[in-house]
Amino acid sequence: MFKFFRSYLILLVALAAPASGETLRLYIDADYSISRHGAEAIELGVTTALSEVGSRAGGFDLEVLPRDHRANSKRSLATMRNYLRDPKGLAVIGGVHSPPYLTNKRFINENGVLLLLPWSAAGPITRADDGVENWIYRLSVDDTKAGPFLVARALSHAHCARTALLLVDTGWGRANKGTMSTAFETAQAQEPYVFMFPSSIGAASARTLVQSIARVSPDCVIMLASAAEGALLLNELHKELPSTKVISHWGILAADFEDRIAPATLSNMDLEVLQTCGLEQERQKAPALKRALDLASDAQSPFHSLSDIPASTGFVHGYDLTRLLLAAIEQSAQASDWAALSIQQRRAAVRLALTRLEAPVDGILKTYAEPFAPYSPAYRDAHEALGLGDLCMASFDETGRLVLVDHSPLGHL
Numbered sequence: 001m002f003k004f005f006r007s008y009l010i011l012l013v014a015l016a017a018p019a020s021g022e023t024l025r026l027y028i029d030a031d032y033s034i035s036r037h038g039a040e041a042i043e044l045g046v047t048t049a050l051s052e053v054g055s056r057a058g059g060f061d062l063e064v065l066p067r068d069h070r071a072n073s074k075r076s077l078a079t080m081r082n083y084l085r086d087p088k089g090l091a092v093i094g095g096v097h098s099p100p101y102l103t104n105k106r107f108i109n110e111n112g113v114l115l116l117l118p119w120s121a122a123g124p125i126t127r128a129d130d131g132v133e134n135w136i137y138r139l140s141v142d143d144t145k146a147g148p149f150l151v152a153r154a155l156s157h158a159h160c161a162r163t164a165l166l167l168v169d170t171g172w173g174r175a176n177k178g179t180m181s182t183a184f185e186t187a188q189a190q191e192p193y194v195f196m197f198p199s200s201i202g203a204a205s206a207r208t209l210v211q212s213i214a215r216v217s218p219d220c221v222i223m224l225a226s227a228a229e230g231a232l233l234l235n236e237l238h239k240e241l242p243s244t245k246v247i248s249h250w251g252i253l254a255a256d257f258e259d260r261i262a263p264a265t266l267s268n269m270d271l272e273v274l275q276t277c278g279l280e281q282e283r284q285k286a287p288a289l290k291r292a293l294d295l296a297s298d299a300q301s302p303f304h305s306l307s308d309i310p311a312s313t314g315f316v317h318g319y320d321l322t323r324l325l326l327a328a329i330e331q332s333a334q335a336s337d338w339a340a341l342s343i344q345q346r347r348a349a350v351r352l353a354l355t356r357l358e359a360p361v362d363g364i365l366k367t368y369a370e371p372f373a374p375y376s377p378a379y380r381d382a383h384e385a386l387g388l389g390d391l392c393m394a395s396f397d398e399t400g401r402l403v404l405v406d407h408s409p410l411g412h413l
Contacts, residue, residue, distance in 0.1 A: 030095025045318025
């Protein structure tokens with residue numbers, strides 16, 4: 001279904017754009033295989049934002065090129081190399097997974113890959129190594145904030161005295177282990193029990209792992225997992241610890257989680273999932289969200305709410321981030337003769353404009369006033385468009401749709 005929407009929007013964009021003029025390309029480097037929902041939601045957000053402007057900015061047509069890295073860092077690197085060789089390749093928009101960008105971060109920054117991240121949450125991605133220019137910008141959850149947020153959720157809202165961390169054993173999971181452990185220390189709370197699992201965990205191993213968790217009798221489990229792993233582990237948690245509260249990172253929502261989870265697990269478990277506050281904007285009937293949903297809709301299958309879009313945070317972030325990119329393209333094109341610039345100079349000009357946007361940009365989540373700034377080791381959040389106040393929690397209602405729990409920034413917990 002999503003492929004139809006994507007093709008439909010790309011067709012609309014192509015029809016709206018003038019036939020003449022130079023074309024620039026936006027690569028989408030994402031996992032269209034395992035985390036298909038997340039990749040397609042991001043792409044839908046990008047193409048929706050482009051459709052508002054006829055897929056033109058700065059006097060140039062803009063073309064979207066989806067590329068499937070299949071959650072493989074080497075395939076992602078190959079896309080980066082192709083982009084660098086492409087005389088029309090302006091920017092790369094990332095996908096769900098953090099490991100491709102953690103693994104390739106030095107290559108990205110040293111070679112000037114203009115990378116925009118609407119999902120990948122691992123904290124180190126947007127923090128450049130000393131002496132290296134930073135070309136990576138994020139409008140998404142930042143785990144340096146999300147980890148403490150989830151810990152505070154367990155301690156202050158759920159009043160958990162004994163907490164277990166259930167984390168995938170990847171760079172993403174290990175980075176969160178550090179930030180969460182520090183958050184427990186800062187709160188002077190009991191040290192959490194830490195359980196790591198491989199990303200390829202099977203049913204028997206999941207059962208054994210959950211039985212080990214049950215032996216420490218936690219009040220809360222904070223989980224970081226993909227959709228497949230998360231569903232497997234939650235089904236086992238429901239059997240062994242049915243009354244334990246589970247506070248999950250949003251990684252479970254990037255694929256077919258609802259198809260993998262047992263209905264009894266979803267309806268009976270006390271499960272909350274991290275989100276940015278798109279559902280809060282929906283509750284407030286934000287005009288920008290309604291406009292974006294209307295534009296993304298197909299006549300046969302309209303989107304009435306964010307819950308109609310699988311992995312809807314990808315749509316929200318893809319839309320907002322593309323609007324920031326469009327503003328940067330317009331600003332940099334007005335400041336110089338783009339027709340005379342090489343593609344490397346155009347990438348650099350857009351990068352500079354992103355850190356110095358002169359006018360606020362309206363998005364779904366909020367109006368962005370100077371969302372990015374020049375990066376320095378002293379200002380490590382410079383390439384983060386969202387912060388702690390943009391985090392919310394959601395749960396599943398009786399129909400399996402995500403609903404807002406509340407809006408509780410860490411400072412209000």
